[in-house]
Amino acid sequence: MNLKELKNKSILLFGKSRAFSSDEFESQLKFHKISVANEFSEDIRVVVDGKMMTPYEQNESDALYEKNSKEFEFIPIDVFEKELAKHIDEDTLLMSLKLSHDKQRLKSFIQNTMLSDELFFKLLKMYSWSGEDFFENDENRDVSAALILRFYENIERNHNVQYATTGILHLVGQTKSPQLLRAISLLEPIKFHPKIECAIAMSLYCDEEMQERLFKKAKSPRVLEALSLNENLKPSLVTEFLKDEELGINVAKSIKLTDELFELCRDKKVGLALNETLTLEMQEELLGLKDEEISYGLSLNDNLHQKILEKLLQSTNKEIISNIYANKATPVEILENAYKNGEYLGELAKNENTPIEILYQLQLDSRYERYVKTNAGFGKHIQQENIGWEV
Secondary structure (H helix, E strand, O other): OOHHHHOOEEEEEEOEOOOOOHHHHHHHHHHOOEEEEOOOOOOOOEEEEOEOOOHHHHHHHHHHHHHOOOOOEEEEHHHHHHHHHHOOOHHHHHHHHHHHOOHHHHHHHHOOOOOOHHHHHHHHHHOOOOOOOOOOOHHHHHHHHHHHHHHOOOHHHOHHHHHOHHHHHHHHHHOOOHHHHHHHHOOHHHHHOHHHHHHHHHOOOOOHHHHHHHHHHOOOHHHHHHHHOOOOOOHHHHHHHOOOHHHHHHHHHHOOOOHHHHHHOOOOHHHHHOOOOOOHHHHHHHHOOOOHHHHHHHHOOOOOOHHHHHHHOOOOOHHHHHHHHHOOOOOHHHHHHHHHOOOOHHHHHHOOOOOHHHHHHHHOOOOOHHHHHOOHHHHHHHHHHOOOOOO
16 A cells, blocks of 8 residues: 555545544544545545444445455555554654644654654653653553553553553563663653662663663662662773672672673672673682682572582582582582482472472472472473472
8 A cells, every 4th residue: 555646535434543543543644635535436445444333334344345346455444554654754743742732642642553663762752741650640641551552572461561660660671672771761750660760770781871871860779789780781880889899799790791890890709709600710710719708609609610519519618518509500410419318408409400300309398398389490390391289
């Protein structure tokens, strides 16, 4: 379908528009010099099936469809409106909305799912929240719901989430789009929800520009703490956070390490020991310091190299050994030997790398039953096997 071919011609619309409001639909057609006929005539070239068709309209549409005529074509309203949306002059629209201050029309466009994401973000930026929360009034609720509906993964499984602030929090956790994160971070109601701001700060897709803004304007210590845990923290902020003892440790244990960053974080060795991106050489260097606290941190590292793991098992510190048997990096053979010897069974029950057969046996013991039921590896197995249990 080509809108230019419909210039100065009529379409027959059954029912109503869907994405565009009735007034906006009419306005868009007028812009393209397309009129809407009330009944079928020989000069009709396009028949559009809209929403909320009456029984009479449905019958007439069916009758026309059965003619199987090549003189006109049937087009669903979604396809027709998508074509209209493609031909919107963004600059003209944005200027019109800016000059008119027509909040209802702006909201109507924000709710239009046919518009591109790029235009949606521009429109969203124009919306005034009037100092209120996402769902504090009807207009804010509609705009918030439109945001969630547009980007939420598998929204059909959880319709109600579009009317809850948790829906926006979930968006932050789901998305890989810095553009969407930036749009959410700039929404006025975000000031009421430091939890959402923290989730943005921790996201791998929070780009350097957002990180810098969050660092400079964060009003909550929790946001700074969340930012210090970002795996992709920009180097200049790494340097800033390392000036603080607690936040520096967060950076050292969370950041994706390079040789340069390892050197930069060297003063935060306890944090480094917990970092799962440590290379074998880095782990060997930390273990070689023969520091009990650093060794303890290494024993908790889920990406511990077997060579380091075996050395830690020779430790005289029972807590370190206990951590090793609970560590999912520990090879199955070592876990099986511990089970045969009746050692560290509680730790084996917690370890998701423990063989399923052993976890089933440990589940029968009331001392370890709870650990097994909360074991991620066992839970995954249960889901795959579609087996249930009582908690």
